[in-house]
Amino acid sequence: MQAMIEVRELTKTFGTVAAVRGISFTVRRGEVVGFLGPNGAGKTTTMRILAGIFPPTTGEVRIAGRDPAREPLACRRAVGYFPEYAPFYPDLRVEGYLRFVARMKRIPRGERARAVAEVLGSCGLESVARRLVGTLSKGYRQRVGLAQALCGNPPILILDEPTIGLDPGQVVEIRDLVRALRGDRTVFFSSHILSEVQTLCERVIVIARGSLVGEGTPLELGARLGRRQRVVLRVEGPADDVATALAAVPGVERVERGADGFVLEGPAEGDTARAAGEAMQRRGWPIRELRAETPDLEDIFLELVGNGDGRA
Amino acid sequence: MTVLAIAAKELQLYFTSFLFYALATVFLVLAGYFFYTNLGFFVLMGGMDLPRGLWQYEFLDLQRLLLVLVPLLTMRLFAEERKLGTLELLWTYPVRDVEIIGGKFLACVAVVTLMLAATAAYPVMLARFYPVAAGPLVAGYAGLWLLAAAFVACGLAVSALTDSQLVAGAATYGVLLFFWVITWNEAAVNEVTLHLLVPFSLFDRFYAFARGAVDTRNVAYLALFTVGFLCFTFFALDARRWRGVR
Numbered sequence: 001m002q003a004m005i006e007v008r009e010l011t012k013t014f015g016t017v018a019a020v021r022g023i024s025f026t027v028r029r030g031e032v033v034g035f036l037g038p039n040g041a042g043k044t045t046t047m048r049i050l051a052g053i054f055p056p057t058t059g060e061v062r063i064a065g066r067d068p069a070r071e072p073l074a075c076r077r078a079v080g081y082f083p084e085y086a087p088f089y090p091d092l093r094v095e096g097y098l099r100f101v102a103r104m105k106r107i108p109r110g111e112r113a114r115a116v117a118e119v120l121g122s123c124g125l126e127s128v129a130r131r132l133v134g135t136l137s138k139g140y141r142q143r144v145g146l147a148q149a150l151c152g153n154p155p156i157l158i159l160d161e162p163t164i165g166l167d168p169g170q171v172v173e174i175r176d177l178v179r180a181l182r183g184d185r186t187v188f189f190s191s192h193i194l195s196e197v198q199t200l201c202e203r204v205i206v207i208a209r210g211s212l213v214g215e216g217t218p219l220e221l222g223a224r225l226g227r228r229q230r231v232v233l234r235v236e237g238p239a240d241d242v243a244t245a246l247a248a249v250p251g252v253e254r255v256e257r258g259a260d261g262f263v264l265e266g267p268a269e270g271d272t273a274r275a276a277g278e279a280m281q282r283r284g285w286p287i288r289e290l291r292a293e294t295p296d297l298e299d300i301f302l303e304l305v306g307n308g309d310g311r312a
Numbered sequence: 313m314t315v316l317a318i319a320a321k322e323l324q325l326y327f328t329s330f331l332f333y334a335l336a337t338v339f340l341v342l343a344g345y346f347f348y349t350n351l352g353f354f355v356l357m358g359g360m361d362l363p364r365g366l367w368q369y370e371f372l373d374l375q376r377l378l379l380v381l382v383p384l385l386t387m388r389l390f391a392e393e394r395k396l397g398t399l400e401l402l403w404t405y406p407v408r409d410v411e412i413i414g415g416k417f418l419a420c421v422a423v424v425t426l427m428l429a430a431t432a433a434y435p436v437m438l439a440r441f442y443p444v445a446a447g448p449l450v451a452g453y454a455g456l457w458l459l460a461a462a463f464v465a466c467g468l469a470v471s472a473l474t475d476s477q478l479v480a481g482a483a484t485y486g487v488l489l490f491f492w493v494i495t496w497n498e499a500a501v502n503e504v505t506l507h508l509l510v511p512f513s514l515f516d517r518f519y520a521f522a523r524g525a526v527d528t529r530n531v532a533y534l535a536l537f538t539v540g541f542l543c544f545t546f547f548a549l550d551a552r553r554w555r556g557v558r
Contacts, residue, residue, distance in 0.1 A: 051404040054553050073406040081404040087397030091328050092321070103317035104405040148401070 002029045003062070004156050004186040005050060010059035012045050019045040021210040022059070027188050029155075032178075034197035034204045035190035038305055042210040043190040044084055047160045050188070051081035064155065077105065080154040084161045086145030090134025094125055094144055097133055098151060105152040119147040123177065139170035146177060157181060159189035163196060175200060194301055208305040221300045230293040231273045234261035237285035249279045261289065314407050318415025319422070322389070326423050331388075335381050339427050346373035347434045367435075371452040371522040374431065378424070378460050379488055385423060386467025387481035389416045390549070394475035403553065413545050417468055424460040428453065448524030455521020458534040459514065463488060465541035472548040488514070491537075 005027040012020040020042040027033045037043050049056050052068050052075055061068055063075040089097060098119060102112040120126050123143040128136060133144055142162065149157060162178060163171045178200060181187060191197050197204055204221065206214040214221050235242055239257070246255045246262060251270045256263040266272035273292040280287050326332045350369045393399040402412055432453075435444050466487055471480040495506065495513040510516055514537070517530045 048400070053400055053403045073408070076404055076406045079404065081401070083397065083400055083404075085397065087401055089321075089325070089396065089398055091325055096324070100317060100321050101405070104314060104402070104407055106314065106406055 002065075003027070004029050004031075004064050005188060006060070006062035007046070007050070008060040010046065010049065010056050010061065012042075012049060012054075012057045018210055020049075020056075023207060023210070023212045025205050025212065025215060027186055029186055030182075030184060031203060032182055032187045032201050033189075034201035035188060035207070036192065036194070036197055036204055036301060037190075037207040038192060041207045041305075043207065044160055046207075047081070047158050047188075047190060048083075050158055051079055051083075052076045077152075078154055079156045079158055080149035080151070082145050082149040082157070082159040082162055084164065086142050088133045088141055088144060091132060093130055093132055094136070094147075095120065095129040097144065098147055101148045101151045107152050115152055118153075119150045122150065122180070123147040124173075139166055139173065142166060142170070142174060143177070146174070150181070155185060157185055157187045157189070159187065161190055161192070163191065163193065171196070206301060206304050213304040214300070221304070229264075229266045229270070229272050231264040231266070231276055232261060232289065232291045232293065233264060233273075233276055233280075233287070234289040235280050235285045235287050237280070237283070241283075242280075242285065245279055245283060246276060249275050251275055314411045315414045315418065318407075318412055319419040322416055322419030323422060326385075326419065331384070332423065335384055336427055336430075339377055339381055340430055342377055343374055343431050344434075346370060346377075347431075351438070367448050367452050367524070368522045370434070371456060372519075374428070374456055375459060375518055375522070378456065378463060379492065381427075382424060382460060382463040383467050383481045383484035383488065386420055386464055386484060387471055387477045389420060389468050390471040390545075391474050391477045391480040395477075409546055409549050413468065413542060413549070417464060417542060420464045420468070421461050424464060425457065428456055428460065451521055451524045451526045454526060455518055455530070455534075458521075458531065458538075459518050462514070462534050462537040462541070465538040465545070469541040469545040469548060472545045472552075 003026045005025075007026070008024045009022050010020055010024070011018065011022050023042075023046065035043050035047070048054060049061060050063065052063075052072055055069060064078045066075050066078075068075040092100065095116065098116045099112060102115050107115050120129055123146050125140070125143055125147055128140055133141060136144065146159075146162065149159065159178065163174050166174065175196060178187065178189065189200070203217055204215070205212065206221070233246070243255055243257060243262065246252055246264060249264075249272075251266045251272045252264050252275070253267070254265040256265070264272055264276055271292075273290055277287060277290050347370055350366055350373070353369075354366045390399065393402070435449055438444055463484075467480070467484040470484045470487060471477075474480050474483070491512060491514045493515070494509050495516060511533070514534075517533050520527050520530050
């Protein structure tokens with residue numbers, strides 16, 4: 001697969017502040033990749049560099065194989081960028097603004113009207129096309145922001161926190177929109193909301209304090225952390241006997257007694273849940289609940305980000 | 313092409329903003345008042361060189377109006393985009409900084425040109441009652457237009473340095489006034505210094521135009537002043553972008 005975004009040993013310092021400290025990653029054609037990190041981790045700085053707003057301090061960037069330092073305009077043409085907080089001109093009308101964007105993106109005159117109509121449609125903006133952007137609700141303004149990024153159908157989309165500051169309904173709308181954008185496009189989008197990344201992305205890149213702390217699918221990230229299996233079990237039976245029996249189950253390394261059940265921990269491989277269930281069945285204790293917890297992105301994230309500068 | 317798109321957007325923002333209509337009204341009301349009083353003065357004094365003297369006074373008055381009004385038109389050009397965050401967005405489009413600067417400059421010059429063009433009504437009206445020579449008028453308007461372009465370039469450059477329109481406006485007044493009054497205390501400066509300063513005074517440069525003389529040196533100075541500030545704008549934008557300051 002062709003690499004659409006390549007970043008090698010990228011650093012960016014503002015004065016004495018190092019915002020990005022040597023990160024490397026690749027995003028291939030057609031991938032939807034989430035860029036995760038707490039606020040201030042360097043996500044926006046990295047994305048601004050990719051969008052061509054400013055050059056990196058050191059390191060290399062390739063956008064669709066091109067070097068933005070040598071071919072800035074060609075790189076910018078390949079990228080649709082949605083900046084954090086979706087800035088807008090309050091006094092322009094939605095359609096007029098998008099026509100302006102189409103001209104900025106050097107879309108030939110004959111194709112401009114179609115390009116604008118297309119993004120008005122795909123972002124659900126037809127009903128507000130004649131409104132001033134400044135009079136729109138936050139959700140619609142966010143859509144206008146997405147529309148300008150999509151305008152001209154760039155192969156790469158870089159979206160910086162597209163759902164920030166929206167109410168839950170609007171978040172779902174924008175999320176559906178982003179999902180609909182998949183396909184041939186390469187989407188690289190940042191968030192600090194984990195569930196969002198989990199539902200939208202095939203792959204996640206996690207940074208903290210300007211450094212890469214993890215990369216891969218949520219499952220891979222969990223495995224790399226040496227994540228252990230956790231099994232939640234509720235069973236009807238004498239609590240002390242149950243605990244003893246559970247501790248004897250092969251593969252169970254720790255038994256935790258909660259208010260209304262047990263939590264078992266075991267190594268990442270093996271089926272601890274099944275073994276524990278069979279053990280309960282043999283003793284004739286009816287099982288009320290038996291569930292193996294898969295590693296949650298939230299846990300992974302906290303662990304990755306929490307353990308300081310150490311790399312996973 | 314992209315330059316024109318930027319210019320068109322800027323013009324649209326000017327013509328949909330109340331500020332433009334307020335400034336144009338102030339300009340035209342005051343310009344009309346100056347014309348009326350200047351004309352009254354020359355009619356009462358009689359026998360003076362009406363066509364030349366009248367226009368000279370009128371152009372000097374218009375020049376003062378431009379000094380007051382142009383910074384209020386230029387202050388928003390970059391400062392507003394920085395504040396809104398839209399400048400960052402412009403930088404992600406396949407557009408060169410030169411095109412952004414050029415578009416904004418052209419739009420603002422067009423707005424000032426429009427305001428100046430409206431004052432052409434005075435000589436047209438006067439021509440119905442009294443012969444008006446075209447020469448001094450052409451020279452005066454050429455000077456006013458060059459001066460306006462120089463003011464716009466200066467305001468644009470200052471606006472590229474800040475995200476506050478107020479700071480941009482105030483600082484533009486500072487720079488323009490400096491180039492304006494640079495020779496005002498001529499009695500107090502020694503002759504050598506004065507000699508060095510006079511060429512840089514916008515006021516002295518414009519005075520020749522107002523009297524009906526188009527001197528290439530003055531044209532060149534105003535053009536250089538404009539180009540100089542446009543280049544300054546380019547480097548100011550570039551520097552702030554490198555530092556990553558919005």
